[in-house]
Amino acid sequence: MLKRSLVASLVTVLTLGAATACSSSSSGSGGTPTVKLMVGGIDKQIYLPYQLAQNLGFYKKYGVNVVLSTEQDGGTGAEEAMASGQVDMAGAWYNHTIEFQAKGKAVEDVVQLSGAPGEREMCATKSGVRSAADFKGKTLGVTDLGSGTDTLTQFLAAQKSLTGGDYHRIGVGAGSTAIAALQNGKTACVMTTQPTVAAIEKKGVGYSAVDLATTQGAQASMGGAYPAAGVLARTDWVNAHKDTVQKVVDALVATMHWINTHSAADIADKLPQSFVQNQLVTKADYVSALTKDKGQFLPDGIMPAGGPKTVLATEKLVGNVKTSVNLGTTFTNDFAVAADKKEGIASTTTPAGANG
Numbered sequence: 001m002l003k004r005s006l007v008a009s010l011v012t013v014l015t016l017g018a019a020t021a022c023s024s025s026s027s028g029s030g031g032t033p034t035v036k037l038m039v040g041g042i043d044k045q046i047y048l049p050y051q052l053a054q055n056l057g058f059y060k061k062y063g064v065n066v067v068l069s070t071e072q073d074g075g076t077g078a079e080e081a082m083a084s085g086q087v088d089m090a091g092a093w094y095n096h097t098i099e100f101q102a103k104g105k106a107v108e109d110v111v112q113l114s115g116a117p118g119e120r121e122m123c124a125t126k127s128g129v130r131s132a133a134d135f136k137g138k139t140l141g142v143t144d145l146g147s148g149t150d151t152l153t154q155f156l157a158a159q160k161s162l163t164g165g166d167y168h169r170i171g172v173g174a175g176s177t178a179i180a181a182l183q184n185g186k187t188a189c190v191m192t193t194q195p196t197v198a199a200i201e202k203k204g205v206g207y208s209a210v211d212l213a214t215t216q217g218a219q220a221s222m223g224g225a226y227p228a229a230g231v232l233a234r235t236d237w238v239n240a241h242k243d244t245v246q247k248v249v250d251a252l253v254a255t256m257h258w259i260n261t262h263s264a265a266d267i268a269d270k271l272p273q274s275f276v277q278n279q280l281v282t283k284a285d286y287v288s289a290l291t292k293d294k295g296q297f298l299p300d301g302i303m304p305a306g307g308p309k310t311v312l313a314t315e316k317l318v319g320n321v322k323t324s325v326n327l328g329t330t331f332t333n334d335f336a337v338a339a340d341k342k343e344g345i346a347s348t349t350t351p352a353g354a355n356g
Contacts, residue, residue, distance in 0.1 A: 033244040034065040037231070038078040039091035041174070042070035043275040045194040045290055046118030046229050048267070049297070050091045053255040055270050062254070064247035079232055083107060088241075089248065090232045093117075093148045094303075095311045097232060097330035102321045106235035109331040111249045111339075112303040113256060115225040115349075116218035116296040117152060121210035122200050123189040124182045129209050132156035141172035141181045141190030148228070149191040154318040156210060156221065175199075175280060182206050198289040199280040214295035215304075222314070227307035228296075235329070246335050253301040253339035260299035264290035301336035302349035308356030328354035 039050050050068060053059055059066040069087065071078050082090035083105060090096075100107040123129040129138065135157050142150040150169060157167060172181040175196055181187040182205045189209065192200075197213075200206045211217035218226040231252065238245050259267060264287045268276045276286040298304065308327045315321040333351045340347050 032063060032065050033241070033247070034067060035089060035244060035248060036067050036069070036087040037089040037091060037248075038069045038071065038081050038087045040071050040078040040093070042068060042091075043272075044118075044174070045286075045293065046114065046296065047091055048271060048275070049113050049229070049252060049255050049259065051272065051275070052259070052267065052270055053251050055272075056255060056258060058251040058254050058258075059248070062247045062250040064244060064251065066248060066251070079107075082232055083234065085234075088233060088237060091229065092232050094227045094230050094232075094308070094331065095148060095151065095315060098308075098312055098315050098325055098327075099320055101325055101330060102315075102323050106329065107232055108235050108238060108329065109227075109230040109232055109303065110238060110245055111252050111301040111336050112227050112230045112298055112307075112331070113252065113301065114229040114296045115215040115227055115298050115304050115307065117148065117212045117226055117228045118193050118293060118296045119149060119152060119191050119212045120193070120197050120208045121153075121156070121189050121191050121212075122178075122182065122197060122206045123209040124185070124187075124206045125204065127188040127206075129189055131160070132162070132210060133160040134209075135160070135162055135167045135189075137167065138188040139168045139170060139186070141178060141187035141192075142169055143174055143178075143192070144171040145169060147171075151314060151318050151320060152212065153191050155314045158317050179203065179205060179280075194289040194293055195276075195278075195281040195286050197293075198285045202281075202285060213293040215298075216295065222310055224310035225304045225307045226310050226314070227303055230303075230331075246338060249301065249335035250339045250342060253336055253345070254343055256297060256299055256301050257343060257345050259294070259297050264288075264294055298349055300340050300345055300347040300349050302340075302347055303331045303333050303336075303352045305350040305352045306356070308352055312356065327352075327356035 078090040079092040079096040081087045094109045097107045172178045178190045178192050277283040
């Protein structure tokens with residue numbers, strides 16, 4: 001789970017208020033189903049497809065009313081809100097499905113949007129950190145303890161034979177608070193995403209020591225694709241609302257194809273102004289960052305082969321999962337395959353099988 005955005009309060013006014021007016025999975029005029037979908041930081045580049053689909057009119061085109069909302073600092077996480085029934089779906093990381101199964105809860109990923117975390121380990125200019133091997137004796141910033149960035153930080157360290165006692169982790173949030181942690185020496189590094197990465201580089205506060213922002217970067221650092229952003233829902237809810245799930249997936253697969261066939265500038269033009277230009281970045285910064293990291297997005301919504309295994313290995317290595325996991329029940333490619341067929345999209349992602 002990635003924590004909240006620098007414009008969360010603005011987005012909340014626009015979206016959470018609308019969400020309270022709609023009942024879960026209700027039918028609007030003409031029988032159009034309504035779905036509540038909470039995103040783990042809706043203005044972050046790694047999560048841009050959810051809002052982009054709305055702005056492109058794709059949810060409406062495919063016959064579903066999707067009410068978007070975003071996580072709040074210190075509030076309930078998107079995946080927890082979904083699991084507890086506060087919302088129907090979560091725009092969150094795939095790894096949560098594995099963690100939920102280990103706790104006896106059936107949650108699945110119904111469409112996969114990225115093959116990489118979209119994160120970078122940003123280290124202070126004078127930190128001397130060039131790889132995870134240099135984490136020893138350092139204080140490292142993550143969005144929150146227990147978050148996806150926390151898991152990844154521990155995984156990178158463990159790959160270099162470092163234990164939890166070799167370094168220290170603290171939660172620093174994202175955006176301005178993460179930047180301040182580097183500036184004031186509170187941390188040697190922070191794991192964060194765009195547009196915070198671009199702001200750190202522009203201010204000369206730090207540099208990218210580890211690239212997990214693209215599928216290629218994830219493969220180099222983690223040994224394989226690491227599927228991150230997707231759409232998660234409780235398996236019982238999916239089974240009871242398959243037609244509605246298909247509509248949501250149809251809209252998002254069309255969005256992924258649109259992302260794949262358009263430039264970063266085109267994408268930025270379709271997003272809310274507050275997402276792409278704010279106190280941290282200019283629109284030019286945003287476009288430059290997206291151009292660099294656009295490779296994280298999968299063009300067809302398919303869970304990539306080997307991805308679930310990589311995520312499970314990560315979860316086990318850091319101790320989040322200590323029981324056996326049936327990977328085949330943590331995701332499905334059925335909805336994405338149907339959506340690709342409907343769109344006439346030739347899938348280029350090798351799909352994961354039942355064993356991940």
